[in-house]
Amino acid sequence: MNISDLTILNQAGVTPDSTLSSVVSTRRNILEMTQVAEEAVLRPKEAGAFPHDFRAAIATRVAHLAGDDALAAHYVTNAGQYAALAVPGASGTQGEEFAAVLSFVDKVANRTREAAAEDIAGLQAVGVADADIVRLCELVAFLAFQTRVISGLRLMSEKPA
């Protein structure tokens, strides 16, 4: 395991010589699978309706919504033409499908408990395919996991011994 290749350890500031490094190493398989999962949602072989740069913009947006501006900075570098959508609140100028996708992302990310059948029906109504709805959920849901592992590790490293 090369720590510098793992986003969660990078972002949490867990260096190879830190105490936390030996703690997290007990779950090395999980750390490595988490990185594979990041590939699967950010840079999948089959991207469907959402190309990699758009996914990076969504990841940036969700990181901001989770209060993690450092992680957002990590993702925005790959957002390309979609970088403007990475700012929470921005709805883009590309039409109703984009607007529906972005408002869905914001709700699933930070108002999860309010998500309802109408939200799925709303995406279908503007022409988002069922497979793409699942892809979008996986992306936002993975980010919820990743931001929380990072924030938890940062808290562990702040705790006085």
Add this chain to the structure above:
Amino acid sequence: MTRIVHKFTRRVPEWRPRLMPVKLEEATPEQLDALKVTPSSTKVSDYVLTLAHDVESLSIRSPLFNAIMYDRGGMSREERELGALAASMVNRCIYCAAVHADRHARLAKDEAVTDELFANGEKAQLSPRNQAIFDFARKSAEAPPSADVQDIDRLSKAGLSDEEIFDLILSSALFGWANRLMHVLGDPVSRKEAA
């Protein structure tokens, strides 16, 4: 007749997708591989068939889920279930909460903790160790996460090792992921035979 379940329960509901799952007879070789089935299989859950729309995520999430919840060492399985349940309560994922409350009660051989949680939610009164675990997992699941360094300190003072704290971070965060699939993509409905 089925009806949507809105209250927390340990009786595990069925899960009804809000969109069309992958049809097994139309699944690609990659999807069949991720589903670990042969084309002749008939019994695959609608939940897994729904997630098969994104086969790359499904393929990695299943082993990741199993490692976080079941790998040996570190935090007990019972306490990992408490972390999962706390997140599921925050996100109001009735299905996930039912599964993990039921598992907690079985592993603990006691329903008192989950009864108290379902009765009193955030104000539940638990043993000091369970309280520290539940409070951290609950705050971590809020959006944005609101746990702070004092919550981690309380975990240490309640006797958790750093390895256990890391396992708790993983199990509660994992349900930030699972809840956003299960709660968003489908409805928990009462089982027909229970009506």
